[in-house]
Amino acid sequence: MKNKYKKIIILFLILISCFICLNIYLDSQKESININKSFDSTIAIKDNKIYEKLNIDIDGKLSETHFIxxxxxxxxxxxxxxxxxxxxxxxxxxxxxxxxxxxxxxxKESNALISDFSVVISEDFKQICIYKGDYIIASPANSLYEAKTIYKDIADIPND
Structure with missing residues (x-):
């Protein structure tokens, strides 16, 4: 009976050590990528009308945080x-x-807790949507319909 419990404990310890080794390996495989991207065909919408055309420039670092x-x-x-x-x-x-x-x-401030805008970016950095209330900035968009489609698709918020 004692041998059976010893074997179960040893098997359990082996499984835990395998899990720890896997986590250490996955942590060593993390990457960071510098992103510098400009969006030229960008439309700002306010009250369901084209408000202005503008440019968006993004500069930052995309890092992997933890394995899910x-x-x-x-x-x-x-x-x-x-x-x-x-x-x-x-x-x-x-x-x-x-x-x-x-x-x-x-x-505006680096440690602010209240946001000026919410933002959603596609993972490949091809689309961006910045919004607050009825003010929406979407790219790449050349028309009101395209901007609303991007807002609906990546922000996942339906609009009428």
Whole structure:
């Protein structure tokens, strides 16, 4: 009877050490990528009308934070700056693994807790949507319909 419990304890310790080794290995495989991207065809919408056309410049670092076993992928975090027509904002966004987007906030001050805007970026950095209330900035968009489609698709908020 004692031998049976010793074998179970040894098997349990082996499994725990394998799990720890796997976590150490996965932590060593993390990556960080510098992102410098400009969006030229950008439309700002206010009250369901085209408000203005502007440029968005993004500069920051996309880092893998921790491995999520449920999705078998790393969670990602993006920190940096966003310039909207000359106004500089700090961005802090993290991945939404089921939607393949980065969701976060834009703030004027680096440690502010209240956001100036919410932001959603596609994981491949091809689409961006910045919004607050009825003010929406979407790129790449050349028409009101395209901007609303991006807002609906990546921000996942229906609009009429």
């Amino acid at each position: 076993y449920r999705y078998l992928r790393y969670s990602k975090q993006f920190k940096g700056t966003v310039v909207l027509n000359g106004e500089k904002y700090n961005i802090s966004a993290s991945s939404s693994l089921k939607d393949n987007t980065l969701e976060g906030i834009l703030t």
